Amino acid sequence: MTVQATQQAVSKGGGRSRRTDAPATLSNLIRRPESGSLIATIAIFIFFAIFGGAKFTAQSGTATWLNPAAELGIIAIPVGLLMIAGELDLSVGSVLAASSMTLAIVSGHWGQPIIVGIVVALGLGLVTGFLNGLIVTRTQVPSFVVTLATNFGLAGLALGLTRAITGSTSVALTSESWAKHLFGSYVSGKFEVAIFWWIGVIVVVGWILHVSKYGNWIFAVGGDLVSARATGIPTDRVKIALFMGTAFGASLVGVIQTILYNSAQVANGQAFIFNSIIAVVIGGVLLTGGYGSVFGVIFGTLTFAIVGQGIYYTGWNPDWASLFLGVLLLLAVLMNNTFRRMALSYGPRKKKD
């Protein structure tokens, strides 16, 4: 796929990607990179609809997997973009916690207007992302290591400052009502407004990756960095922007969770590091970069959330939850791989028509 991605970037020179130009026949549709993950999502949903019964398919049951999916998705989509560009971000856990705590300290402990807390919290995310990107592009140290270091460093900084400032590690926050409505309320008492933020992220990132010229830049950077640079793509700037994107997503979820649960805990968020990467990989993005799609990541996130929450509707002994998670995830990824092979092997022939 290295060849494919570079070829795509070079030959199109910033135009639309080849995939979107293909005629929308069924055979083309099924070979789109996200088809495998869509089918996995549907299969998993049907599985739990059968074993979870009416309560799983009811509104409340839908909210059970849609709410965690929305929060995970806000992080997973920019992480997916970053992974397509061939980098990893392991700092999202601490960014989430630090942003969450920043908001709680600024607006809860110091009593500033909540807008100040939100801006500072999101700003913290952007700055962290910028630093991640800067260090990765300047030093050539693998992003795995750089962001791992950021994750530890920021966790320590958040803890030290929180304790020094508040004398505690859990800070309460009472939100102004507009902020509560915008970030931390429930639509019809069940669905988090985070779902709309997720949709917003999907639209913006989907446009960037699949419509704008920057999308091809990202594929090219992940597919073959040297060739991408040779064609004049500002690879460093692309990467820095993507790191800022993942950190922004993490800090947005930090803000949402803090307002939603009226408090911030220093130790929260670490689960998102691994879970976001899992969702992205189930969504068909290659761990090595250069291949993937926003829709794939959406379905990957949904699959992970449905598998993670669905078992509690089945009435089965929840001791086995992790076993189901493991087996179903493996099946989902195997399905993806099958479809990706179909999609890629079909590629050369498509050129002829």
Add this chain to the structure above:
Amino acid sequence: MVAVSVGALITVSACSSSSDKTANGDTKAASSGKGPAIFVVGGKADDPFWSRVKRGADDAAKVVKSGGGSVTWLAPKNYDNLGPDAAKLIQTAMSQGADGVVGPDWVPEAEDAAFKQVVSGKKPLVIYNAGGIDAANSLGALNYFGSDEATAGKAGGEFFGKDGEKNVLCVNTLPGAANTEARCKGIADGIGENGGKSSQLPLPSSKFGDPTAVAQAIKAALLKDSSIDGVVTIGTGDANAAASAIEQGGLADKVKLGTFDLDDTQLGRIQSGKQLFAIDQQPYMQGYLAVSALYAYIQWGIELPQKPILTGPAIISKDNVETAVAGSKAGVR
């Protein structure tokens, strides 16, 4: 949350072995001149529970410092490899010339050898937070300062039972850990004696630290079994998630919430009537008493007859929430 679970028990046990007596004599001799160097092994400072333990230890350290001594807090970076890490910290304390050690016996298999080095090195040892008086006795420690998970759970279960709940769900985000299991078992025992029952909801590690995923799992369990009329969580973060789950499920009138451990958010909910109770093991006293007792023993040979010394459980409900709020504002509760 990890820390919360880890931090259930504190004990200082007094031991009466012969090695103690020698340690006693030696330390008394050593204490003439400058004050003792006390080392405290504790949990990560970034969880609310341990920050209060440390606050207690810090307050006790003021007295130690006024006597020319010092108190050093040693904590692991994370809980991924807790037993071996804690054992290394105990060895670190000894290699830095500790005159006395305070430590939790989280993972006896890994830590006990290191604790025995303390005792065989003729230095007094205090077990706190985890392990109980049995561990303290078998190691030859002075005493155990802490709460007892089973006792705490039982107190919570009894509170549910007397309040009229019949079927309580114990949400365990750290299934398999000895103290969280003991908490849930204690709840079941306590409510069992008062005409109810309790079952456990174990949640996998992929949900740990993600309140939304925990909340939705709890909501699912509540919707699945409509006979559940009480939820208890093993820590405060999970309690926030459970409160949200009860609200989203539209079950506020039916399902009562209780939790182990305490923070401002719990206090706020208890004040506003949205939460039934919180079980406080009063972590401040674990740090404060363990360090104070060790210091008094090293300096003057003072030993307390009561073993173990339990710092909890204290049930915070609407009856006593106002005084707890005052303590919380001071960073102590």
